[in-house]
Amino acid sequence: MDLNTRVKAEIDNRRDALVALTRELIAIPTLNPPGRNYLEICEYLAARLAARGFTTELIRAKDAPGDSDRFPRWNLVARIDGARPGDCVHFNSHHDVVELGHGWTRDPFGGQIEGDRIYGRGACDMKGGLAASIIAAEAFLAACPDFAGAIEISATADEESGGFGGVAYLAQQGRFDPARVQHVIIPEPLHKDQICLGHRGVWWAEIETHGRIAHGSMPFLGDSAIRHMGVVLEEMEKTLFPLLANKHTEMPVIPEGARASTLNINSIHGGEPEQDADYTGLPAPCVADRCRIIIDRRFLIEEEIGQVKAEIANLMERAKARRPQFSYEIRDLFEVQPSMTDRDAPIVRSTASAIEAVLGREAAYVVSPGTYDQKHIDRIGRLKNCIAYGPGLLELAHQPDEWVGISDMADSAKVMALVLAELLAR
Numbered sequence: 175m176d177l178n179t180r181v182k183a184e185i186d187n188r189r190d191a192l193v194a195l196t197r198e199l200i201a202i203p204t205l206n207p208p209g210r211n212y213l214e215i216c217e218y219l220a221a222r223l224a225a226r227g228f229t230t231e232l233i234r235a236k237d238a239p240g241d242s243d244r245f246p247r248w249n250l251v252a253r254i255d256g257a258r259p260g261d262c263v264h265f266n267s268h269h270d271v272v273e274l275g276h277g278w279t280r281d282p283f284g285g286q287i288e289g290d291r292i293y294g295r296g297a298c299d300m301k302g303g304l305a306a307s308i309i310a311a312e313a314f315l316a317a318c319p320d321f322a323g324a325i326e327i328s329a330t331a332d333e334e335s336g337g338f339g340g341v342a343y344l345a346q347q348g349r350f351d352p353a354r355v356q357h358v359i360i361p362e363p364l365h366k367d368q369i370c371l372g373h374r375g376v377w378w379a380e381i382e383t384h385g386r387i388a389h390g391s392m393p394f395l396g397d398s399a400i401r402h403m404g405v406v407l408e409e410m411e412k413t414l415f416p417l418l419a420n421k422h423t424e425m426p427v428i429p430e431g432a433r434a435s436t437l438n439i440n441s442i443h444g445g446e447p448e449q450d451a452d453y454t455g456l457p458a459p460c461v462a463d464r465c466r467i468i469i470d471r472r473f474l475i476e477e478e479i480g481q482v483k484a485e486i487a488n489l490m491e492r493a494k495a496r497r498p499q500f501s502y503e504i505r506d507l508f509e510v511q512p513s514m515t516d517r518d519a520p521i522v523r524s525t526a527s528a529i530e531a532v533l534g535r536e537a538a539y540v541v542s543p544g545t546y547d548q549k550h551i552d553r554i555g556r557l558k559n560c561i562a563y564g565p566g567l568l569e570l571a572h573q574p575d576e577w578v579g580i581s582d583m584a585d586s587a588k589v590m591a592l593v594l595a596e597l598l599a600r
């Protein structure tokens with residue numbers, strides 16, 4: 175039997191183990207926010223991987239955003255070195271899951287099995303992918319104990335809230351230094367036949383319009399910040415949204431609608447603060463002296479962030495030209511550059527040929543509309559040879575009754591194991 179056939183047989187032998195591992199991970203409720211049970215899941219994984227010869231390290235992102243003694247940001251990095259020097263292949267999964275929300279008809283932490291599906295919060299995003307990568311590594315090690323290089327598996331905190339207590343922290347510590355790690359797969363739920371090369375860029379900003387408070391019965395004595403904002407929104411409708419919809423990208427973003435620039439107005443608030451739900455009084459009559467919106471602009475690899483910001487600055491100046499007393503402020507909140515790994519990068523090529531070998535069809539290449547931890551590996555770690563590839567359907571992420579397909583997990587574990595065989599069995 176050749177190595178690829180043996181590796182695939184080792185995965186088939188581990189189907190029950192793959193299901194059990196996924197269910198055990200789902201049973202640890204690592205809800206974020208606030209960041210529960212991070213130590214518990216890291217210790218569980220460390221014990222499992224140490225038993226299979228991995229060296230394990232638990233790393234707390236001390237004082238990272240979100241880290242506290244009550245909710246410490248724990249991460250696990252496990253590594254196994256081969257018999258000879260060679261490349262290191264790193265699988266990075268986030269261990270946190272988002273809140274449950276309403277609408278569940280199954281126990282979100284029960285790992286209920288129905289046919290080919292396992293249900294639970296995090297089943298697809300992304301405990302199924304984490305389990306698949308562990309089984310892939312274990313199967314490869316069994317089939318090829320005499321490998322070259324190293325395998326690393328990390329389980330990291332806080333991807334759902336920006337990754338600052340997780341991958342960003344590890345990258346700052348040099349954990350993704352290209353001298354230490356050469357290939358990265360992030361098993362996010364992009365489906366077993368797709369390779370995700372990267373993501374669009376992000377710019378979040380707060381825009382505030384200024385007015386002057388006065389009695390609501392004599393609004394002419396004040397100056398309404400909400401009316402100023404109305405003109406800003408009108409400018410957006412008239413000029414900005416059509417402009418963005420016409421900016422198309424060469425990036426293969428999915429879904430198709432995200433293959434252009436987009437802008438979401440995340441929130442709007444003007445005037446008196448909203449009262450608690452149990453407040454029974456009426457509002458006081460006031461002219462709003464402040465109005466704020468938060469904008470979430472997603473931009474393309476063909477765009478420069480400076481140009482993205484200039485579009486908003488110009489729009490605000492157009493609004494200002496129309497209103498004598500208008501004044502405003504724009505505050506930057508957050509930005510991420512777009513990221514797209516080259517199709518010729520070694521990890522992309524090996525994953526594409528493994529998908530063909532396992533599924534008998536060509537890999538599809540996609541780019542994510544939103545960002546994930548690749549941003550930190552790229553920007554802080556300076557490591558470009560990175561993709562997202564894993565089982566599960568992105569549409570199910572963060573939904574009630576989230577599930578992952580057992581056959582999809584097994585197939586993508588085979589793909590990941592064949593990638594190890596191609597890169598490390600030398």
Ligand SMILES: [Zn+2]
Binds near residue numbers: 299300363
């Ligand atoms: Zn995820």
